[in-house]
Amino acid sequence: MSPYDLDSAPRSLEEGGARARLLRPFDRPRSRALRIGLTGGIGSGKSTVSSALEGIGATLADADRIAREVVERGSGGLQRLVDRFGHGILLSSGELDRAALAAIIFADREAREEVEGILHPLIAERAAAILARAPEDGLAVYDVPLLVEAGLAGRFDAVIVVGAPVDLRIERLEARGIPRDDALRRMAAQSADADREALAHILVDNSGTREDVIGLVEAIDRSWLRPSRPPAGDRARKRLR
């Protein structure tokens, strides 16, 4: 690891109603991708931020997406859930009844920990395989809602925490068809905002529009993640030479 000089970088960035703060500088490794852990409570905008990072070339592993893959019909992961919770968690098609499993785990902490004990190692293995493909000078981003809860913060060079006021998160989730009660039950199963923020290098406030936060991600990259990189226009010109 070489020291990564962020001394002269701005400490905060703004794009419309979206803001970012650099809470702690971080080191950038010389010969491998920068490992970024991206987290936030339900409905904070992690997926929006991680898609924006993917859009500027980051290699992305999305824990929620992988969590679906490891319980696909016929998978070993799904079989282990059925062994533990019975066929009541299956739809007639043989697929996981996600609402049924959600009803169990967000009402019963022990059941949730059992499910996490079964699925998290499977998710972590696939995520590691995806992130290992990131080029040396690239960004390897792990979008993982339970980064803090699972004690993963120390595995990353930089932790980005996305946040927004709870009412706004609930409003956005309702617009996506997730009822308020369901959102609140999931929030109760997650760390408090303050616990996530205590581990953040970069804190993103996603209170503005989608366009704001997407623009902010580009500014974060230019100012803090890959500041020594030539601007996109220069890179395109170099390729043409």
Ligand SMILES: CC(C)(COP(=O)(O)OP(=O)(O)OC[C@H]1O[C@@H](n2cnc3c(N)ncnc32)[C@H](O)[C@@H]1O)[C@@H](O)C(=O)NCCC(=O)NCCS
């Ligand atoms: C219970 C399940 C089937 C519900 O599926 P559903 O399609 O309704 O939700 P989805 O998977 O898209 O998750 C949406 C959000 O719920 C929250 N959430 C999901 N699992 C958990 C959990 N174990 N603890 C706290 N919050 C959770 C996260 O904020 C996540 O982003 C699913 O969330 C699941 O399998 N959870 C257990 C695996 C897990 O821990 N996943 C989190 C990523 S590591």
Ligand SMILES: Nc1ncnc2c1ncn2[C@@H]1O[C@H](COP(=O)(O)OP(=O)(O)OP(=O)(O)O)[C@@H](O)[C@H]1O
């Ligand atoms: N700045 C924004 N303005 C308006 N809507 C937004 C904004 N950011 C995200 N959203 C919407 O809010 C919802 C939650 O955002 P997103 O899926 O990115 O959050 P998340 O943290 O990944 O959620 P989850 O924990 O459920 O996976 C989505 O429907 C998304 O399109």
